[in-house]
Amino acid sequence: MKILVPVKRVVDYNVKVRVKADGTGVDIANVKMSMNPFDEIAIEEAVRLKEAGVATEVLAVSAGVAGCQETLRTAMAIGADRGILIETDAELQPLAVAKLLKALCDKEQPQAVICGKQAIDDDANQTGQMLAALLGWPQATFASKVVLADGKATVTREVDGGLETLEIALPAVITTDLRLNEPRYATLPNIMKAKKKPLDTVTPDALGVDVAPRLKTLKVAEPAKRSAGVKVADVADLVAKLKNEAKVI
Amino acid sequence: MSEYIAPVRDMQFVLKELAGLDQVAKLPGCEEATPDLVDAVLEEAAKFAEGVLSPLNVPGDQEGAKWADKAVTMPKGFKEAYKLFAESGWTALQCEPEWGGQGLPKVLGAAVSEMWKSANHAFSLCPLLTNGAIEALVLTGSDELKKTYLEKMVSGEWTGSMNLTEPNAGSDLAAVRTKAEPQADGSYKVFGQKIFITYGDHDMADNIVHLVLARTPTAPEGVKGISLFVVPKFLVNADGSLGARNDAYCVSIEHKLGIHASPTAVMAFGDHGGAVGYLVGEENRGLEYMFIMMNAARFGVGLEGVAVCERAYQRARDYARDRIQCTDIGVRGGPKVAIIAHPDVRRMLMSMKSQAEASRALAYVVAAAHDAAIHHPDPETRKQNQAFVDLMIPVVKGWSTEIGIEVASTGVQVHGGMGFIEETGAAQHLRDARISAIYEGTTGIQANDLIGRKMAREGGATLKVVIGMMRALDADLAKQDGEHFVAIRARFTAAVNAVEKAGDWLVKTYASDVRSAAAGAVPFLRLLGVVAGGWQMARAALVAQAKIAGGDADPFYVAKIGTARFYADHLLSQAEGLASSVTDGAAGVMALADEMF
Numbered sequence: 001m002k003i004l005v006p007v008k009r010v011v012d013y014n015v016k017v018r019v020k021a022d023g024t025g026v027d028i029a030n031v032k033m034s035m036n037p038f039d040e041i042a043i044e045e046a047v048r049l050k051e052a053g054v055a056t057e058v059l060a061v062s063a064g065v066a067g068c069q070e071t072l073r074t075a076m077a078i079g080a081d082r083g084i085l086i087e088t089d090a091e092l093q094p095l096a097v098a099k100l101l102k103a104l105c106d107k108e109q110p111q112a113v114i115c116g117k118q119a120i121d122d123d124a125n126q127t128g129q130m131l132a133a134l135l136g137w138p139q140a141t142f143a144s145k146v147v148l149a150d151g152k153a154t155v156t157r158e159v160d161g162g163l164e165t166l167e168i169a170l171p172a173v174i175t176t177d178l179r180l181n182e183p184r185y186a187t188l189p190n191i192m193k194a195k196k197k198p199l200d201t202v203t204p205d206a207l208g209v210d211v212a213p214r215l216k217t218l219k220v221a222e223p224a225k226r227s228a229g230v231k232v233a234d235v236a237d238l239v240a241k242l243k244n245e246a247k248v249i
Numbered sequence: 250m251s252e253y254i255a256p257v258r259d260m261q262f263v264l265k266e267l268a269g270l271d272q273v274a275k276l277p278g279c280e281e282a283t284p285d286l287v288d289a290v291l292e293e294a295a296k297f298a299e300g301v302l303s304p305l306n307v308p309g310d311q312e313g314a315k316w317a318d319k320a321v322t323m324p325k326g327f328k329e330a331y332k333l334f335a336e337s338g339w340t341a342l343q344c345e346p347e348w349g350g351q352g353l354p355k356v357l358g359a360a361v362s363e364m365w366k367s368a369n370h371a372f373s374l375c376p377l378l379t380n381g382a383i384e385a386l387v388l389t390g391s392d393e394l395k396k397t398y399l400e401k402m403v404s405g406e407w408t409g410s411m412n413l414t415e416p417n418a419g420s421d422l423a424a425v426r427t428k429a430e431p432q433a434d435g436s437y438k439v440f441g442q443k444i445f446i447t448y449g450d451h452d453m454a455d456n457i458v459h460l461v462l463a464r465t466p467t468a469p470e471g472v473k474g475i476s477l478f479v480v481p482k483f484l485v486n487a488d489g490s491l492g493a494r495n496d497a498y499c500v501s502i503e504h505k506l507g508i509h510a511s512p513t514a515v516m517a518f519g520d521h522g523g524a525v526g527y528l529v530g531e532e533n534r535g536l537e538y539m540f541i542m543m544n545a546a547r548f549g550v551g552l553e554g555v556a557v558c559e560r561a562y563q564r565a566r567d568y569a570r571d572r573i574q575c576t577d578i579g580v581r582g583g584p585k586v587a588i589i590a591h592p593d594v595r596r597m598l599m600s601m602k603s604q605a606e607a608s609r610a611l612a613y614v615v616a617a618a619h620d621a622a623i624h625h626p627d628p629e630t631r632k633q634n635q636a637f638v639d640l641m642i643p644v645v646k647g648w649s650t651e652i653g654i655e656v657a658s659t660g661v662q663v664h665g666g667m668g669f670i671e672e673t674g675a676a677q678h679l680r681d682a683r684i685s686a687i688y689e690g691t692t693g694i695q696a697n698d699l700i701g702r703k704m705a706r707e708g709g710a711t712l713k714v715v716i717g718m719m720r721a722l723d724a725d726l727a728k729q730d731g732e733h734f735v736a737i738r739a740r741f742t743a744a745v746n747a748v749e750k751a752g753d754w755l756v757k758t759y760a761s762d763v764r765s766a767a768a769g770a771v772p773f774l775r776l777l778g779v780v781a782g783g784w785q786m787a788r789a790a791l792v793a794q795a796k797i798a799g800g801d802a803d804p805f806y807v808a809k810i811g812t813a814r815f816y817a818d819h820l821l822s823q824a825e826g827l828a829s830s831v832t833d834g835a836a837g838v839m840a841l842a843d844e845m846f
Contacts, residue, residue, distance in 0.1 A: 014254065030803040032257075034292075073289055185301070186293050188338030188351055195286050 001148070001170075002057045003046040004110035005080065006101055007039040009064055009071040010121040023219050026121075035071045038116025040078070041176045044183040045146060046114050047079030054148050057081050059108060063092055063100050069199060076194035077186035083199040088211060090204070094122075096211035098130035103207035105135055110171065112153065117142050117175040128175035138168035142177040251567035251674070253303040253368050255295035256559055256605075258805060260360045261288065263610045266792045267785060268356050268617040276624035279354045287357055290342075294361045297337065298368035301330050306369045309510030310677050314451070316502045321450040321512040327372065331453040335405025339365075340376055344383060348399040354624075359552060359616040363609065366556030370681045371510035373556075375408055375448045377549045382409025382460050384542040385477070389530035397485050398458050408454045411546075412443040412461040412480075412516060413539065420694055422536060423472045427463040427518065429526055438523030439463055439480055439497075442515065445688070449514025450482075450499030457482040459497060461518065461526060462535050469533070477535035478526035480518060496524040507680030544639070546689050547646040548615070553685040554649030555612050558605035561660035561678040565601060568664050568673065569594050588663075596819075597663050601656045603816040606809075607782030608649040610789060615641045636711040640703045641781065647695035647771075648778025650685035657682040696770035699777070704752065705759035705766075712752050712777075719745045719784045725791050733814040734790065740817035741787050744780045744824035751776055751828040768838035769831035776827035783821040786813040 011017055012032040020027045035043075049055040060075035062068040063086040072083035086100050105113065118125035132139035140155035144163065147154040153172050156165045158179070186194075204211045232238040242249045264270045264287060274282045305326045312324035323331075334340065343358040344350025365373035383402050386395055401407040418424035427441025439461060443449075450457065459480045468474030484492040496519055503513040518524040530538055569589035576583040577590055588594045615638055622634035657679040661668035668675040686692050704712055719741075726738040751773055759766040790813035793806035 030805065070285070070288065073285065074292070077289065077293065185297050185333065185337050187336065188290065188293075188342060190338075191289050191293055192281065192286065192351060194289070195283070 001049075001055045001112070002059060002108065002110040003049060003055045004059045004061060004101075004105060004108060004113045005039070005042045005046045005075065006061050006063075006097070006113070006115045006127070007043065007071050007075050008036040008116070008119045008121075009033050009062060009068045010036045010119050013037060013120055019220050019222050023221060025217065025220050033067065033070075035074050036116050036119045036121075038118060038120070038176055038178070039075075040116075040183040041178070041180050042114045042116050043075045043078050043080060044181050045176060048181065049146075049148060050079065050081075055112075059084065059110065061086065061101065061104055063088065063097050063204075065089055072199055073194045074186070076197045076199075077191045078184065079190070080197075082197055085199065085201045086204060086207065087201050088204050090211050091213050092211055093213050093215055094124045094126035095130055095214055096204075096209065097127050098134055099209045100204060100207055100211065101127070101131050102134040103209055104202075105131075105171075112148065112170055113137075113173045114146070115173070115175050117177055128173050132173035135171075135173070137172050139173040139175070140166045140168050141175040143174050144177050144179045146174055146180065251564040253299055253306075253560060253563060255291070255298055255364045255367070256609075257291050257295050259606060259609065260291060260363070260613075262789070262792075262805070262809075263606075263613045264356060264360060267610050267788055268613040270356065270617070273354050273356055273617050273620050276354070276620060277626060278352060278624050279620060281352070282354050282357055290353070290357060291360060294339070294364050297334070297339070298364035301333060302365060302368035302372055305330055305372065305510075307674055307677065309369065309371055310507075310681075311509075313509035314502060314512035316450075316499065316512070319450075319498045319500060321452065321499055321502060321514065323451050323453055323512070324510050327451075327510060328453045330372065331375065331405075334376070335454075340379065340405035341403045343380070344403040345387060348383075348387070348395070349403045354617075354620040356613055356616040356620055359548075359613050362549065363552050363556045363559070363612075366553045367560040369510075370553060370557070371508040373553075374508070374511045375451070375453065376405070377546070378411055378448050379405070379407075379409040380549070381411055381542045381546045382458055384545055385460055385529065385538055386479070388541055389477070389534075389538045390479075391529075394479055394527060394529065397489070398479065398481075401456070402458060406454060407456040407458055408448060408451070409458045409460065410446055410449050410514075410516075411539075412446050412449070412459050412518075414443060414445045415441065416444055420691065422462065422475065422539075423470075425462050425464065425475050427461065429463040429465050429476060429478055429528075430523070431465065437463075437465070437478060437526040437528060438519060439478055439526040440519035440523060442500075442517055444515050445503070446499075446514040446516045447511060447688075449512065449516045450502075451512055455483070456485075456491060459516070460529070462539065463526070465532055472536050474533055475535040476532045477529040477538050479529055480524050480526040484525060496521045506683055507677070508684055543689070544642050547642050547695070548612070548619075550685050550689045551642070551645035551647075551649045552612055554646075554651070554653030554682070555605065555608045557653040557678055557682040557685070558601060558608060558649075558656040561657040561675065561682075562598070562601035562605050564673070564675055564678070565660040565663035566598055568667075568675075569598060572665075594663060597659050599812065599815045600819060601659055601663075603786065603812045603820065604652045604656055604782070606789070606812060607786050607816055607820070608645075608652060608778075610785035611641070611778075611781050612645050612649065614785060615645055633714075636707075637715065640699070640711045640715065643690075643695035643699040643703065644774060644778045644781060646689065647686070647692045647699070647774045648782070650682070651692055651775065652778070653682045653685055654679070692771055692774065696774040697767060699774050700755050700759060700766055700770045705756050709752055709756040712748075712756075715781075716745060716749050716752070719748075719780070722784065722787055722791070726787060729791070729794060731794075731810075733810050734794070737787055737790060737813055737817040740821040740824075741780075741783055744783055744821045747824040747828035748777055748780045751831040754832045762835075764839065765835035768835040772827050772830040772834060776824055776831065779820050779827065780824055783816055783824075786816045789813060 012034040017026045046058040058080045060080035060083045115128045142157045143155045145156035309324040315322045341350040346352040429437040461478045486492045499514040500517045501515045618634040661675045790810045793809040
């Protein structure tokens with residue numbers, strides 16, 4: 001069974017980003033970039049399935065600038081067998097990425113796509129769902145447990161009321177939640193081996209996908225600064241302030 | 250509380266722009282060290298240091314290693330962390346591929362081990378000591394010893410320890426009294442007590458390979474009669490499995506100022522009939538073998554100085570950003586500000602940051618020269634690089650560890666009263682840093698090595714070459730007309746002149762009046778450290794300026810030039826005073842008779 005895992009290069013979770021002065025977006029020049037943490041969980045899950053003898057090949061895919069090669073190498077150091085970079089400098093929105101992944105799935109014919117439920121930069125939480133729709137495959141999102149057997153995926157997902165378990169037919173798209181697993185530390189020998197694993201590059205054009213953005217960003221702004229607290233005289237005062245100023249009750 | 254974040258950006262800058270990583274990667278045997286691999290290794294090592302080792306630093310200090318019934322129990326979490334460390338392959342980074350190592354260059358090893366040391370000094374000593382033992386066996390062990398021990402040590406399944414010191418043989422190893430009696434089967438029985446044995450016992454690995462200095466019955470007195478032995482905790486069967494417990498026991502551990510999680514053992518060999526030992530190399534050459542790896546170990550300890558500068562700086566910086574106290578100086582009735590706004594706090598932070606960066610740059614440059622000294626195809630180039638390494642190792646060791654203590658102390662000061670309270674963590678850095686200037690040869694021992702073996706013996710030839718390299722920078726500095734560069738150039742020129750003057754005086758005086766020379770040894774070591782650090786900061790500033798001129802807007806480069814400027818005015822400015830202490834200071838040092846103290 002081949003598993004395809006999309007991985008996104010995002011601003012590292014430790015970085016405190018700043019909004020550009022002109023409000024067009026976030027300034028990511030010279031900041032540390034890393035693999036989206038949910039995607040790391042997806043890679044880890046796929047590699048565990050391979051180690052358990054369920055999967056035979058783990059293919060990592062990234063879309064974006066040349067620097068995404070580093071992200072693919074990281075995926076291969078964790079245990080992915082090979083990588084494909086869909087290289088473009090264009091802005092990629094979830095729909096474009098889903099279409100690119102669809103084109104690759106048509107070509108590679110994986111039995112499952114395991115991807116992070118969302119990326120920590122835009123928090124869109126859309127790509128996996130769009131990909132499933134484009135492929136006409138079933139989807140199971142926010143997985144906290146995944147079992148693949150007999151052409152089916154049994155996926156436990158975290159929902160408001162607790163845990164829900166779905167059974168879907170493969171091929172399918174599964175998106176990972178935080179508690180699915182704890183990604184391993186890559187070992188030094190595997191970091192070195194990752195360098196020698198195959199990494200192919202394709203372009204959106206070659207895949208026949210138009211990645212032009214469909215959404216327009218109007219403005220990006222910092223969250224409002226918290227104002228200083230005040231001392232309230234008594235409970236009545238507190239209730240009045242909550243009601244009239246904070247408007248939360 | 251401030252968590253350690255590995256300074257990967259500065260490490261990459263130093264590796265690529267100052268230490269010549271691209272040149273190292275061209276050396277035969279170092280081809281694996283391509284920039285993308287180096288980046289990947291740094292990133293992953295950073296994750297490990299930040300995620301596994303750093304969180305154990307404070308609890309390890311509080312709990313400490315425990316001793317009972319001749320065995321040491323490590324603080325909670327250390328055993329698991331060590332297992333993960335070994336399984337992740339970090340023990341094998343610099344080791345020979347023949348024994349399962351990755352054979353990566355020392356310059357990359359330096360950056361990675363700086364992370365271990367910053368994250369958890371006490372933990373990092375275990376792989377440091379094991380590496381020393383590995384190096385000794387690789388260089389001098391018989392094929393049988395290598396086959397029996399090396400693979401398991403490289404993989405980290407077994408660890409190593411170095412047993413030199415005895416109660417009456419500290420800095421003076423000629424006084425070693427441990428005995429080794431030859432047996433019919435070619436092995437020896439070792440009897441004696443060793444003290445201050447770092448990781449002499451612990452519960453993180455299945456076996457411990459002790460390297461022990463001892464005398465055979467026919468050995469001559471003094472340093473020429475000391476041999477080196479392998480004494481394993483558990484004997485090893487012919488098939489490689491572990492056999493009987495050897496007569497080598499940890500009979501107590503020390504209560505120390507710092508590095509509480511690192512067990513410092515008193516080792517008793519042969520209390521129950523004799524510890525089985527195997528001779529390493531030839532008889533009576535033990536001290537010579539020890540010195541081969543001493544350089545590596547001294548370099549490793551020097552990195553501890555770099556590491557604590559960085560760690561203490563990060564903690565102080567994070568505190569200074571958070572702690573609100575007083576209004577901005579000169580502003581009446583304004584808002585209270587974070588203390589990082591106050592000029593004196595900035596001065597302290599800059600002194601910490603600039604010395605961390607300067608000592609890092611010098612250490613990595615020396616590590617890169619070490620790689621060239623081993624791997625370069627041209628024998629003359631190898632020789633030149635080795636001479637540079639030999640000269641600079643006592644400086645990296647002595648200077649970096651001394652400033653490590655000062656920077657950790659400044660870190661406490663930035664915290665104010667809270668720095669004196671253990672809960673901020675600032676005090677632990679100061680306590681942990683203190684040992685680095687003592688073990689593997691005190692600063693005084695380093696300084697004597699520097700002025701005697703490394704300078705006087707060769708008439709100061711290598712120092713002259715280094716001074717020439719420093720002066721060669723002047724043409725590039727002169728081309729820069731910015732205010733920062735004018736100041737850097739002036740300070741640097743004066744500082745290099747000071748090194749030359751003091752160095753000439755020392756080489757001359759060493760022959761005629763060795764006591765006066767020795768009185769100036771430590772000030773000279775410091776002088777050479779300060780100036781060599783300034784040399785690297787000046788180089789760094791020039792690289793940064795070129796990047797800025799090329800249109801790179803990364804604020805890292807602006808900060809680098811500002812930091813080099815600070816270093817010039819606040820550290821390089823000490824050079825002339827230090828040179829005077831060297832050339833004029835002996836009179837005062839020797840002025841009092843013993844009984845006047």
